[in-house]
Amino acid sequence: MARILVPILLTGCLAVLSGCGASHGPVSGARAYDHTAQICSLGPRPPGSENLKKAAAYIEAQLAAIDPSLQLKRQPFEKFGERFENLWVEIPGSDPTGPILAIGAHYDSKITHPGEQDFEFVGALDAAASCGVLIELARAIHTQKPIAPNVWLLWFDGEESLEWEWNDEKALMGSTHWVETMHADTALFPEGLSKRLRAFVLLDLLGDVNLKIDRDLESNPKLLEIFKDTASEMGKSGVLYRYESPMKDDHIPFKRKSVRVIDLIDFQYRAPVQHGPNTPEDGKRYTPWWHTADDTLDKVSKDSLDFVGNLVFRALPRIEAEFYR
Template sequence: MQIVNKSALIRLAILFAVLLILAAWAGLTMFWMPEHSYNGKLQPLQNEEIALQTSLKRDIQKIADEIGVRNVSQYEKLNAAKTFLETALTQAGYEVKLQEYQIDNKLYYNLEVERLGTEKPNEIVLVGGHYDSAFTSPGANDNGTGVVATLELARIFAQKSTKRTVRFVEFTNEEPPFFWTENMGSLVYAQRSRRNQENIVAMLSLETMGYFSDAVGSQKYPFPINLFYPNQGNFIAFIGDINSGDLVRQAIKSFRRHAQFPSEGVSLPSWIPGVGWSDQWAFWQQEYKGIMITDTAPYRFPFYHTEEDTPDKIDFDKLTRVVAGLAEVISDLAK
């Protein structure tokens, strides 16, 4: 009897040790992030940030108010958004490259601009957001914020030199009915990049970035993520799959060093709901590392995919701080 008990105890001890090792691995791999999230008082915007805020507001008004609903059901408005972005990027000094593809006899476009790296031009840091909106939504936050943030960051880097190439892409057709299908704009783009053997070392997907709340309970998560993160939706999130964990940690470390704004990061299995809900998913399919920068969309934003997703719901002060911080992140990644 004593031998049986001792054997059982040994098995339990081994099981407990294995569970501890797995828990430690999960903590280090998925949840541990370098530096610390900022939790102090937000400082007044500087002059350059005030100018950035003004530009973000102007571009959101154009995308969400003047153009509004823009997708396959509002094809002319989708093309109006494409024309606006193409013109703005051209005015910023870029040569805009259009990736054209066809669905049901209609043409759709991804827009690409880049600054070639001075030392490692074949290593590409890619920043992108999708310019279509969902259903009958004017898409101010989803994804007006992401698409104008991509535009503003392109403007910031238009005259900057970086060692790696920095590329900015405005994607079409992220929303249903094209989401996670062969006609999703970012997947069409990522597949071409893989065929061309492009060395995309980091992909940043800017997705639904402008809604924040200090109210307790304003932030939701799928279980068990809710056990590890705050329930106030006042932070920006950096999210990647397990393979992109190093990129998540590198990006959030840079953000926390440069930006005085709350941030949270996580690297999770791609099957967890929400982890792959944007254009970074397309790059994962082509074995590129990619992350999403987001306010967590439906896990916080009550007007997600509705007609009430309008510019008045966006906190432009906080969005400005996020975009300014991301400019520093991109600079660090492109070193």
């Protein structure tokens, strides 16, 4: 991910996920964690790398293991002399030509430049863990069919800025390309992307043992409310919206095409202090790891993945009731 513009401290009560280990629903945090570990074990996965191809092959194999009908779609493209490949799978609902709800994450990891960043960037939380949750969501949604609309799960390449400091022109390349291509596809989207693809849920930087989810100011207010209500139903409302941040992330290209979007992201107070805001008194619990050598598998919590996956799963009927009827 992604870049923050202005940090804002909110007041209110703070709750953190406990290590109770109980599942929050049909999405398995243990399975999501195993996927995360497998993706991290590949090492750094910048665009065009052999490791990223292995990650795509892993996602493809895991989907096929759930059901051979879950065939991974691939969208290769080139930009700035680099090769990218977006991935997605379509889980059919009651009408395969009907409306679509999309959930996505980025599967590239940020490239480091020798001599400038002398560490291996594994990107466990940014965003292998979100990719692992997506694979597990595919299993839960395909087997349980919680809603009637088609659900498309997307793994984007090229989210990270190719330059170390964020460059708008050289970031969000996969999501931008996917959205522009689909919006122009009059066979799939005869009335434009948003008439059929009505809502997009983005997962990023999630899975830390001390999880929180920030209130992204680019997100749709109704979707923000739906996720807050769902978290409340799960007894975890304090995990959400302690802090605000307007995020530049893979949801923005969708928003530009009038798709309703939400970015579920745990960013505030993760950036090392020299790059980010001052640490507030209660922000000390939020260990910085963003774009550092510290973004490793040991930071990932099965309980947090369980919560995130089930939060999304349990929000689906509310999103359907709001935007798909």
